[in-house]
Amino acid sequence: MGILYLNVMYTYVIVYDAPVFGSHHFSLSFWNSSPQSKAPVKKPNWVIDLHKRQPLNEMETVILSINCASAAKIAYKKLFTQLETSSRNFSISYLISSLTWWLLATILSSSSSLYYSLIQLFYVLSSFPIFSWVHIASRRILKNTWINFRVRSCQILYWPIFLQENDMTSISCVEHAEKAALQRHSTWSAMAVDLVLGNLIGLGLLFNTGSVCSWIFNFAKEFTNDILRSGCLWLMGVPAGFKLNTELAGVLGMVSLNVIQIWSTLWFFMASFIFYLIRAIAIMGITFGATVSAAFVIDAITFATLHITALHWAITLVYSHQIQALAALWRLFRGRKLNPLRQRLDSYGYTVKQHVVGSLLFTPLLLLLPTTSVFYIFFTITSTTINSICMLIEFTISIIHATPYAEIMMWLFRRKRFPSGVWFEIEHYGKNVLNSSNDDFEDRSNTASNSRREEHNIPEKKPFLMVSNLRSNFLSIGQILLPHYTTMFSGISASSLTTSARGVLSGKRMPSKLGLDLPPSRPWMHMPLRQYWILCHDSIISSAGNG
Template sequence: MRMLYLNVMFTYHGHCQVIVYDTPVFGSHHFSLSFWNASPQTKAPLQKPNWVNDLHKRQPLIEMETVILSINCAASAEIAYKKLSTQLETSSRKSSVTYLISTLAWWLLATLLSSLSSLYYSLLQLIYVLSSFPIFSWGRIASKRLLKNTWINFRVRSCQILYWPTLLQENDTRSISCVEDAEKASLQRHSTWSAMAVDLVLGNLVGLGLLFNTGSVCSWLFHFAKEFTNDILRSGCVWLMGVPAGFKLNTELAGVLGMVSLNVIQIWSTLWIFMASFIFYLIRAVAVLGITFGATVSAAFVIDVITFATLHVTALHWAITLVYSHQIQALAALWRLFRGRKMNPLRQRLDSYGYTVKQHVVGSLLFTPLLLLLPTTSVFYIFFTITSTTINSVCMLIEFAISIVHATPYAEIMIWLVRRQRFPCGVWFEIEHYKKNILSSSNDSPEKNPFRMVSNLRSNFLSIGQILLPHYTTMFSGISASSLTTSARGVLSGKRMPSKLGLDLPPPRPWMHMPLRQYWILCHGSIISSSEKGSNHDLSLEKELPKASQSSSS
């Protein structure tokens, strides 16, 4: 326990406030005034109340941020001594059986993880070298275009595998002097390997489930594809060629659009019949990707497969969107012709314009058939827009799940479940003792009537929602209400809906090259150093706990 003496009123002598607090220890607790990832306020209110202005005019007593920073850095001078004493105690404990067993367990774990990471490292380097050859360059270019999402997530996973031992090592000199900075740096180091471990566990669960149930998954996919093609696409096109919902459409135009759609659907279905034998191997590929590189890579591969399998729906939607949008633009231009207005594209406004009689006659002849054919085109456009939007929604849902797996701070959640003191949010004072001479008169000077107050400095703790909110806010930073409104308006005017949400993913790092033996030594050393830091931290906590209990009892 430490005591912090603050002279509350600098003009009066004898007034003393004693604040008792626990010394911040790395891995135990520290103090903080606000959220860790809180962004500064950029917009100030237009008009402040008078009492706020009066409050700013007063002379500030003590800056609380400086006090909290001093408290978090109070034990920085003792770091060298504690390390020396911990090393001496560790050397004396090396002969114990518990220490030898724990050291052997950590050495075996480091050897296993280093060998597994080296295997991944050699596989990634082999893929990178093979893709650089001119013979395989065409395959790499084609796969990047067809499997765009898979390549992006594979790049993220490769960078995590290559850089996790480097990120696990402590290389921040500022975190040594401040407990709060040390906690942030520690969570930053553990975020990469924890996300990779959870992703691999999920990938193994999904992959093993697919491997053991490949036959049932294949039959379900065949049944679903048959129902989707026959009951939705073909039946929908035939229904639109008749009298859908009682609307009388143009028979000739509806017949042309329906026959073109049915022919495209039939051609694509025939091609998929010949490719049905590859479905079994495709499911095995998804399972192997999940087991090897995690659930995010296999989910991205599923998005690319869905996009390729529904290419005929995308093509039909693109064609009917092209017809519908041009028809809407022509009707809008002809409507401006009847009003005597003309669009000025440079200034983005409508200007008055005098049209001739011939132009009005031609406009009338074009406006009438376009307006009468608009319901028929709109019905087909609405049908394929709903179908394409449903498929894109499934892909967006999978993309959302991938971003959730990447953005969730698993290390922070695990530490929060064990020790919430490592996530402070604001401070408060618990008054233990307050003494003032109440028998003295009010006319006595403050020097003759001193008061003394003793209080404990306490911390509030973040909830699990407050820990997750900054990470998910960063993930959804690319999505705004204006973009959603623009997309909704674009659908009405004949523009295509975006097929991706544009969520934030971990940034890719440059490719790393080093010898395999050096990479194994790097992985092994980072795990061993982390275990030594953990044992030293346990010793420091054991030393701090008796001191805290003695001071609290006194």
């Protein structure tokens, strides 16, 4: 417990609990301004004036001093008692604790070294000319998988470095030590949760591979027959009572049906690989986590629906050029011309021949627009549905990466480690309100005040005493998660969504990815296997000693 004395015109006594690493500290970052205790019936004038003023920078210095004083004391005591702890090394509890941490460090270091050797093996094989073309082709086909595999590889390579306490300035301040601890624990906690989820999903797929295969076959058959083929035949007739151009609808429908049939035939011969594909997804989930297996699912869905993407791209090309031609011909009739440099419409005098040719082109293009539009709408809806599924999986991957699991666990067990602003709980306020235990303090304050009055010829005033407790507000779980999720969605804005929606009407393709932020990629690290094992082992032992 600490006591802070402020002597100006009044005597303020502020009582606070000394900040301790792993327990609590103070912070001026205000997240919630609502008070957590009942205010007194009548607030003092100085409290009312304090709320009207802007916060002073000196308050930050006071809070920093409070957080640093306890940290320095604990660090000094830890250094001073190093010789005394040698006598307890032979106690049974200390030996059991040391042995437990040594076994845990050995197991984790060995498993991390196994991952490290596998990752380095893949990296070395990809550099050989024999496997270079396989590496390049796989990076283009399995783009999402490679990105998440790179993220997972960097986490495995760098987690022992992040776990070590390299910031010496954090020792002198409890608040800095807490922030440094959260940063150290964020990498390994995210990796651990991802691996746990990957093992759960992977084991479920391994034990139910047959049922998953049969479900995929049935879904693919129903999707191809009931949606794609039936939809194309429906558009070739009279969809929803609209009379379309029979010849153009027949051409577009027959091309679509032929592409669907060719792709279905190819997948019939590749159906035997579905069993091994599911096993590969399960093994990737068990080995590298749920994010890598989910990214592989996105790439598999993208490759499996390649014929829909091709048909959508083709009909989008036809529809967009038709819209652009109609817009240009409409400007011709109005005597306008698009100026792409200035992004405006300028006046332009067209000849009679140009008007005649424009009229001859405008009429058939306008009459054929409904037929093109219904095929464009059909394949846009189908492609958007598939892209939405991939975006949902991508969103799940980003949520797994962005969620601060270490902070959530610490918040559940000790909310005091997440302060959000300070407030004062007033205990006493008035004239000469002193308990018997504060007699010494009254004598000291009276002696000091009398000496100051004699020096400066200040008239004697009756002392006022203010005794208050320094308290902290605490962050809620939503306030902890909000900054991480805001960073994840920083690349998405309302303007980009509006632009995409307008682009669909003009014949532009919808984006197939959300563009969410992932953990940053880091340079590749080469280190001997034995040195990496020692690095992992020492980082765990050192973190256990600091904790």
